[in-house]
Amino acid sequence: MFEKILLSVDGSEHALRAAHKAAELARTVNAKEIHVVVVYDPIPIYLGEPNMQIAITSRRGEAEEILKTAVQEVGDVPCPVHSGILEGSPAEAIIEVANTSKCDLIVMGSRGLGQLAGLLLGSTSQKVVAHAPCPVLIVR
Numbered sequence: 001m002f003e004k005i006l007l008s009v010d011g012s013e014h015a016l017r018a019a020h021k022a023a024e025l026a027r028t029v030n031a032k033e034i035h036v037v038v039v040y041d042p043i044p045i046y047l048g049e050p051n052m053q054i055a056i057t058s059r060r061g062e063a064e065e066i067l068k069t070a071v072q073e074v075g076d077v078p079c080p081v082h083s084g085i086l087e088g089s090p091a092e093a094i095i096e097v098a099n100t101s102k103c104d105l106i107v108m109g110s111r112g113l114g115q116l117a118g119l120l121l122g123s124t125s126q127k128v129v130a131h132a133p134c135p136v137l138i139v140r
C-alpha cells in the first residue's frame with residue numbers, strides 16, 4: 001500500500017515522533033523505501049563570499065545532525081533508508097521530492113520548531129497537506 005514513504009524532519013520532538021510512526025508503519029506494511037529529508041532556508045546571495053559558504057557549511061552541518069537523529073529514531077526497518085538535505089522553502093521542497101521520487105505517503109509532525117504557542121498545525125504541515133500529491137500522515 002505505502003511503498004515509498006517520505007519522512008520530513010526539522011529537529012523537533014514532533015518530527016521525531018513522526019519518525020517513530022513512519023518506522024512502525026514501514027514495518028507493518030513492508031515498505032520498500034523510506035526517504036528522510038530536512039530542508040534548510042535559502043542562504044541570501046547578498047551575504048557574498050566567504051560568508052555564504054560559511055553559512056551553507058553551518059546549515060548543512062545542522063541538517064546532517066537532524067538527519068542522523070531521525071534515522072536513529074527510525075531504527076530497524078525492512079527497507080533502505082535514504083536521507084537528503086535540500087535548500088529552499090520547506091513545504092515546496094517536500095512536495096517536490098514527493099513528486100519526483102513518486103512517494104506514496106508523506107509523514108510529518110503537526111508542529112515543528114516554530115515558537116507560536118497554541119498553534120495546532122504549523123505552516124509547513126498546512127501547506128503540505130494542502131498541496132501534496134499523495135496521502136499525508138500528520139503525527140501529534
Ligand SMILES: Nc1ncnc2c1ncn2[C@@H]1O[C@H](COP(=O)(O)OP(=O)(O)OP(=O)(O)O)[C@@H](O)[C@H]1O
Nearest residue numbers: 008009010039108109111112113114122123124125
Ligand atoms: N525545514 C524542514 N525540513 C523538513 N521538514 C520540516 C521542516 N520544517 C518543518 N518540517 C516538518 O513539518 C512538521 C511541522 O512543522 P511546521 O514548520 O509546520 O510547524 P512549526 O515549526 O511549529 O510552525 P511554523 O514553522 O509555521 O512556525 C515538522 O514536525 C516536520 O515534520
Ligand SMILES: [Mg+2]
Nearest residue numbers: 112113114122
Ligand atoms: Mg516550522
